[in-house]
Amino acid sequence: MNEIDLVREVFGPPRPTEQDTAAALAKVRKDIDGGAEPRRARGLAVPSRRRWIGGFGLTAVTAAAAVAVSLWGTAPGPDRHRATPPPPAARTVLLAAARQADLQDDTMGEYWHDASVSRLYYRMHAPTGDYTVVWARRSEGWTPSDPAGRDCGRRQDLGTRPAGSADEAAWRRAGSPAAFTIPTGRKGFAPMTLKLAAGPSTTTCRSLPRDGTIFSLGGNVTMKDLRSLPADPDRLRRLLIQRFGRAGADTEPLTRTKTGDSWLFSVARDIILDMPVTPRVRAAAFRMIADLPSVRTIGPVRDAEGRRGTAVAIDEHTSGGDLEHRLVIDEASGRALAYEQVVLRPAGENAGRAPGSLINSVVNLAAGWSGTAPR
Template sequence: MNEIDLVRELLAQPRATEQTTAAALARVQRDIARGGRPRRPRARRLRLGGLGLAAVGAAAAATVAVPVVMSGAGTPGRHGSSPPPPEARTVLLAAAWQAERQHDTMGAYWHGTDVSRIYYRLHAPTGDYTVAWERRFEGWTPSSPTGRSCSRQQDLGTRPAGAADAAAWRRAGSPSELAIPVGHDGPGDFRSMTLKVAASPPRTTCQKLPADGTIFSLGENVTMKDLRALPADPDRLKRLLVKRFGKAGRDTEPLTRVRTGDSWMFSVARDILLGMPVTPQVRAAAFRMVADLPSVRTIGSVRDAEGRRGTAVAIDERTSGGLLEHRLIIDQASGRALAYEKLVLKPAGDNAGRAPGSLINSVASLTSGWTDTAPR
């Protein structure tokens, strides 16, 4: 008898009976008839550590009606102890499954291209309108700690966001330069910046990596080697990130300053998924980390700012600017994160002028992968 036989006997369980099989089939067929959404009536018995699936029924029921388009109402009531809707989990676990199967042959450079948009609400006597400032970023990050990194940036221009905005912009005289309020030092003291409607030419710069070879910030500055060595187990990855971000003064990137909680974890996972040269296994782990967040919910099929169709999951965050929604848009077929979008569901504070359900900013990843060539 060898170890495999011993394992087989140690772990042997009674076979599924005909009854069990028939009951499971009936359940799956019911779920398929309901649109393929998993139902988890018995999930409480799984007790997944602190992130249990208790009381899924109510949350799942609430999920069914969530519309595809931005909904001001949303379902912002679930926080903390509530479990994830099964569908968001399914989306994320499927993405993880697919991500794990991506090819990953390192080249001389990690190459990524994304388009970022920031939306501003502008005031005009002839009617307010929303514009989007579009910028394209392209980066080449060397595998070698002594290599050169290059980046190409282009301002694609600032234009009315939609058809109604375009009409309002024309009524305002089709200005080619726009004064954007970017904050205030005190009451009534607004600073502004000027953005052009027209695009600017791209600018490419290259430079040696810093002496320590660091390339990205992930709680602290990390090298390519650090990134490639991240653990592929979602629990271990999460513990490591919590530890790294726990150091004071390191948190330069994520959207929230609170280093615990779902929106922080969501933001870190988003950063990893949207642009970092981690292994496919770590990308899968990042999806799984998000799947484990109790408050992650499903949005369904959406188009990103580039017009690409994907499946969105989201998390809510209460801020001084109102109730925000952070979305991750996923291409389930490839297990790639397509885009991140931030919307305001209930505007307040700095976002008071925005419409409920409107975009604040977005980042769409156009390409990411390894290449052997970079700009000279």
């Protein structure tokens, strides 16, 4: 923790509630409508006690003398500036999201409910021309807050389709196949077959594993682990690296191929997207990314569901080429909408892909507490 965070922790009071804000707005509006003069002229020696609150009362006197004409809608508007501003810096976007995350409600329910649609893009080869298909899957989870509770999941294959209109044309030229064979790229594994048509949705419930682990954060974690993560970005970073950064053979440990920054980005992304952490920890995860020097801003984007957000990104050099990991953020709600992986310079396993094309994406449809789960 540095001195700035220390000052914030020690002196930073809570923000006013929405009700307090609404009450303050009502008072300010009254002042504006009353045409009150600025009160700062008489405030040079502020008493430590609450004498200033009288300000609103005093303006009522001024208001009586003033012509009580409402300014709403009658004042001439300022010059409109229509120039499109450059996208805000990634840090600004992330800190704005963090501020909103801080305000989120933290009432736990019986289940953490999350729903997402993931899309994987594959390049298909055909004598009539190559095209890209996208395989969409929906998954939904109900994770019990009680380790003895039932853990439910629902999965559905939403089908595999040509990704865009050009892809669709190429797919038609190839004879409109209803199934696609995707090599797994691993020796000894049969290729998988993806179908155009969506599959049925299946729901399964079971008890949690004996150790109570529910999510993976570079290593398996329990609800208690997640709920007790520190809400200070520096402490969060240190704890994540210490505790999970070097964890064995999990899918996302901090390894030689993942630099510290891209590893932290991926862990923070998971925390923000769909984990049952407290809002303050979600805010800390945003702030943690904001402190990474290699994070850059992409600007306004739409996610795979067409929702507007602002993307920030970090780059990673892999054997599959240079990749861009994007987090699509809704600053106004302090939530992440989606994660997207884009190939910037294709190589290796991504050699057939177009530069700047999507490899996969996950859109977050729901993440919050719920009182119910499937029967």
